[in-house]
Amino acid sequence: MIYFDNSATTLPNPEVVKVYGEVAQQYFGNPSSLHKLGSKAARLLAQSRQVAAESLGVLPDEIIFTSGGTESNNAALKGVAWQYRNRGKHIIISQVEHSSVYEAGKQLEEMGYTVTYVPVDDEGRVAPSTIEQAMRDDTILVSVMYVNNELGTVQPVKEIGDILSRYPKTLFHVDAVQGFGKLPVEPSRWGADLLSLSAHKFHGVRGVGLLYVRKGIRLSPLIIGGGQEEGRRSGTENLPGIVAMAKAMRMAKESLQRNREHMETLRHHLLSKLENFPGCRINGPQKNDSCAAPHIINFSFPGLKSEVVLHALEEKEIYLSTQSACSSRQFKPSRVLLAAGMDAERAGSSLRVSFSASNILEEVDRFMRVIEETIPNLAKIMRV
Ligand SMILES: Cc1ncc(COP(=O)(O)O)c(C=O)c1O
Numbered sequence: 001m002i003y004f005d006n007s008a009t010t011l012p013n014p015e016v017v018k019v020y021g022e023v024a025q026q027y028f029g030n031p032s033s034l035h036k037l038g039s040k041a042a043r044l045l046a047q048s049r050q051v052a053a054e055s056l057g058v059l060p061d062e063i064i065f066t067s068g069g070t071e072s073n074n075a076a077l078k079g080v081a082w083q084y085r086n087r088g089k090h091i092i093i094s095q096v097e098h099s100s101v102y103e104a105g106k107q108l109e110e111m112g113y114t115v116t117y118v119p120v121d122d123e124g125r126v127a128p129s130t131i132e133q134a135m136r137d138d139t140i141l142v143s144v145m146y147v148n149n150e151l152g153t154v155q156p157v158k159e160i161g162d163i164l165s166r167y168p169k170t171l172f173h174v175d176a177v178q179g180f181g182k183l184p185v186e187p188s189r190w191g192a193d194l195l196s197l198s199a200h201k202f203h204g205v206r207g208v209g210l211l212y213v214r215k216g217i218r219l220s221p222l223i224i225g226g227g228q229e230e231g232r233r234s235g236t237e238n239l240p241g242i243v244a245m246a247k248a249m250r251m252a253k254e255s256l257q258r259n260r261e262h263m264e265t266l267r268h269h270l271l272s273k274l275e276n277f278p279g280c281r282i283n284g285p286q287k288n289d290s291c292a293a294p295h296i297i298n299f300s301f302p303g304l305k306s307e308v309v310l311h312a313l314e315e316k317e318i319y320l321s322t323q324s325a326c327s328s329r330q331f332k333p334s335r336v337l338l339a340a341g342m343d344a345e346r347a348g349s350s351l352r353v354s355f356s357a358s359n360i361l362e363e364v365d366r367f368m369r370v371i372e373e374t375i376p377n378l379a380k381i382m383r384v
Pocket residue numbers: 007008067068069070071073098100145147148149175177178198199209324325326
């Protein structure tokens with residue numbers, strides 16, 4: 001099997017799974033319970049918060065544990081919108097945000113907020129000047145992702161943060177779900193006020209993530225109830241998932257440089273082969289290393305529907321994606337690729353390879369051999 005769908009989800013690291021199991025079995029107490037078992041669990045929760053904070057270079061009480069990227073993004077957008085509605089009702093996001101940001105924007109529009117969806121260039125990149133042009137007196141939030149999950153475009157978050165430092169009434173949220181473990185994630189350096197992560201994208205387990213919220217910022221909570229996470233996110237904490245995520249964060253941080261270089265090597269290797277493959281169009285920023293993430297390559301064989309190629313490759317036990325996993329069952333051309341100016345045919349034939357540090361060069365070569373066998377045959381059948 002060749003698994004090239006790591007932007008959809010990663011295989012949890014065995015050491016992380018072991019920690020998950022140990023905590024689930026041995027520290028099953030509720031961190032809110034006043035007895036000894038509760039205190040032990042609470043201590044473990046505090047340690048995990050410390051590790052997560054250190055991995056991001058922020059303070060422990062700036063971390064809110066959540067159920068993953070979707071919740072973190074919803075909590076950021078709606079939490080800011082509801083909390084600061086008297087300050088203004090205008091929000092800026094990019095046209096290529098993940099659906100958990102994009103759809104939250106749509107929902108806020110239905111609630112009376114105004115959302116500006118800033119356009120991107122043909123590599124899927126947001127120009128910082130477009131953010132500045134969209135700014136209004138009543139703009140309370142700008143949300144721009146770090147790494148685009150479909151094209152692999154790295155957005156100029158530091159430059160956007162620099163611009164926003166001149167607008168003290170506007171908060172800055174970064175969805176860094178696809179960046180952590182692949183590139184440095186530095187909310188303080190970027191001037192980000194809020195930042196989302198999801199553990200299953202960096203070899204943690206499913207159903208856990210975090211939202212960084214800079215000290216002093218208040219959020220209207222998305223989930224209310226027992227007052228856990230200082231009242232910012234109620235619900236009994238997913239302690240095994242949180243401890244496992246902290247472990248995965250530490251591991252990802254420690255091997256970041258090595259992993260990044262390795263995935264970069266894989267990407268360059270695959271790119272050099274695809275570029276020379278007849279009829280293949282590379283989508284996104286791949287020619288430009290400074291704004292391409294190391295792990296994602298998006299390409300099309302115009303004329304061949306993505307699903308057809310995906311299933312043909314699946315028969316050879318090669319797994320990749322047609323677009324973001326959440327939208328890939330919708331069978332319509334990717335909103336993100338259309339926003340980057342691609343026509344419906346190119347967008348409708350797009351494929352995404354996404355690496356993890358466990359992939360190897362031989363897999364890329366094997367993948368290319370299968371492409372060389374499969375694509376010309378499919379092209380013949382489609383022409384008949
Ligand atoms: C950029 C981005 N943001 C958010 C999410 C949602 O994360 P989760 O699957 O943890 O809800 C994803 C998942 O694909 C993503 O790629």
